[in-house]
Amino acid sequence: MKSLSLKNLAKTYFDAYKGEHVTAIRDVSLEVPAGEFVSIVGPSGCGKSTILNMVAGFIPHSGGDILVGGEAVKGPGPDRGVVFQSFALFPWKTVLDNVGFGPKMRGVPKAERDAIAREYLALAGLSHAADRYPNELSGGMQQRVGVVRALANQPDVLLMDEPFASVDAQTRMTLQDELSRIWEERRPTVVFITHDVPEAVFLANRVVVLSKGKVLAEVDVPISRPRVWDRLVADDQFKDLSNQVLALVRSA
Amino acid sequence: MERTSRFSAALIFVAPLAVLVVLWAVLVPALGVRPQIFPSVAAVGRAGIDSILDGSLLRHVAASVSRVAIGTVLAVLVAVPLGILMGVSRGVSAFVTPLMRFFSVLAGIAWIPIATLWFGYGFGAIVFVIFNAVFFVVAYNTLLGVSTIPMTLRHAAASLGAGRRSMLTDVLLPGALPNIVTGIRTGLGFAWRGLIAAEMIATDVGLGYMLFVARDFYQTEVIVLGMIVIGTLWLLIDRLLLVPLERATIERWGLVSP
CATH class of the missing domain: 3.40.50.300 (P-loop containing nucleotide triphosphate hydrolases)
Structure with missing residues (x-):
């Protein structure tokens, strides 16, 4: 911080x-x-x-x-992490891969960034949605993912x-x-x-x-x-x- | 549930074609049509079996399909990078767009005469024609796909640390993929038509050639057989390869409602 x-x-x-x-x-x-x-x-x-x-x-x-x-x-x-009004989730990535995107850009290996993503998803009560695609989620759920995606990149x-x-x-x-x-x-x-x-x-x-x-x-x-x-x-x-x-x- | 609805969908699709065959089987003998004008169902069936047994049908099909496959793959390999470049660079887009507009009209069979001069009669000229038919549609659709990716997605990726390369592989390519697939589907449709035309002129093997040669011998049963094979092959490619591909990208990502 x-x-x-x-x-x-x-x-x-x-x-x-x-x-x-x-x-x-x-x-x-x-x-x-x-x-x-x-x-x-x-x-x-x-x-x-x-x-x-x-x-x-x-x-x-x-x-x-x-x-x-x-x-x-x-x-x-x-x-500087950003949370957008329009959520801006990648529609071609699962929730897990959306949240793991920041760590992926930093070069964190797959297993490790999945673990990070799961930890942050749990923080917002989203563990059950890890393998879904954004369009399968309600607006509220999508924005939870948006917040968690920004946070997971610390x-x-x-x-x-x-x-x-x-x-x-x-x-x-x-x-x-x-x-x-x-x-x-x-x-x-x-x-x-x-x-x-x-x-x-x-x-x-x-x-x-x-x-x-x-x-x-x-x-x-x-x-x-x-x-x-x-x-x-x-x-x-x-x-x-x-x-x-x-x-x-x-x-x- | 899924299986039965799929089966009935297939049935509904095939039914009109079956009606057509029944009409054909009834009308040709009823009207006493001479075989030089139009063949009977049985004659076409025999021609089909003969050409399968002597291996000629397989040879023609293999030649045609491999030309389309190679021409399409080459076109996609060149068109997608160009389309993306046009999508991200205004300069490139401004320079290439008028050229694209001009050449897209000529795409396909208008190139056959000069293609035969450059590549001779055969494989090269036909692949070139296919390439041309697919290239412009795919490049244009890729450009369309890239430019319709919401700016916020690119912003989101950048603020999560994506560099140029990741922006390409993780945002631009997947974002444009549904349009790319649509482009390939449309382009292949053009290519398939262009192929038959090119094969009538520029080669000695392939489905187009098979039709053209049969005409010289009044073998209407071979001509009709060829037409059936051409149509059926296209339906198979479209239904079994392209439609599922389009579905997998577009519907999965919620870009249109399923």
Whole structure:
């Protein structure tokens, strides 16, 4: 686990349709210490996914620095694991081979990476699905595999891009419970992008509110752990913090 | 359950063909058709047995099938890498696409005259024609397959540590495989037709040649036998080899619903 720091990050691009330069990210600075869980929330178009794509190395940034453990980021790499909204599982690989993909890229022998994959699948209660193909699984199961695949590669930073936005509300809460539990067990450094305020507060140590390409506010979430919905759903502290963040987002 | 439904599916497929044979068996004698115009079922049956016994049918079939196999394998070996290269490089794609458009129209039998000048009459010219028929379809479908792989899958692979080589073997190739298989299936269909045409002109063995020579001797029973063999062979190749291959990739991976 390593820290992530963004220093004066900026992104402008040329919009061919409008015929002008557009500023997606104005000036974002953010420190995520090793082992912290940070949620970034904000209305659509605030630039939260752009930040994640730059940190992941999928798109270049136009200004500022992105440092993982003090090292500048150049392109995508296994030090930053990504969980996608669309799951992005390889449809031609079994669940086991999807999860073992990262270790395979590192040159881990077959037997060993299967053992790693099985260990992580067990972590998410997916042992029974090891030999199935992604299209045979429900959306919720597929995203469990997506999370576990990123974790099994032991990234320094885990980047999650609205990972639970495309599953039903019931499943979403279960996945949030599970992610919370897994985070408490393994303590990875996480940047979690979402537009769902209660989700952001439930999961994070700190919530960053983004607006028009800038950080509007940062809200610490000192709610004790372990966190489960059964307890938090009626928790006053949780409600107050959620309302506070929601007010910020709506003012954004 | 599976077995009976498969059996009934096969039955439904064969039934219209059987009806055709029955009509043929009834109509030819009823209308008193002369054998020089169209043979009886029995004559074709005898011709079939004779040509099996003297080994000539097997020789023609082996020649035809091996030409198609070799031409197809060569075409796939060249077309798939080119298609992938076009799929990942805009420059290559921009340069090759107009050439592909132009030559895909000519693919197949339009090459027979010049192929015989280059390779002489026989194996080389025919394999070249097959190659041409398969090459463009497979290259184009490979390109299509690569360009329809969602960008997030390539991103996912890169963020899991995939380098250029793994991106090729673990993402681009398997991702394009369903389209490649479809391309091979379509290309083989073209190749099979091109083969018969080429064999009529450019060789002295093969199913196309068998048809063509029989005409000179008014052996309609050999012509019809050849046509039946050509059609049946294609159905067998398609049903027993290509369709299962397509199923194994496309349906397994959920790219279409089974």
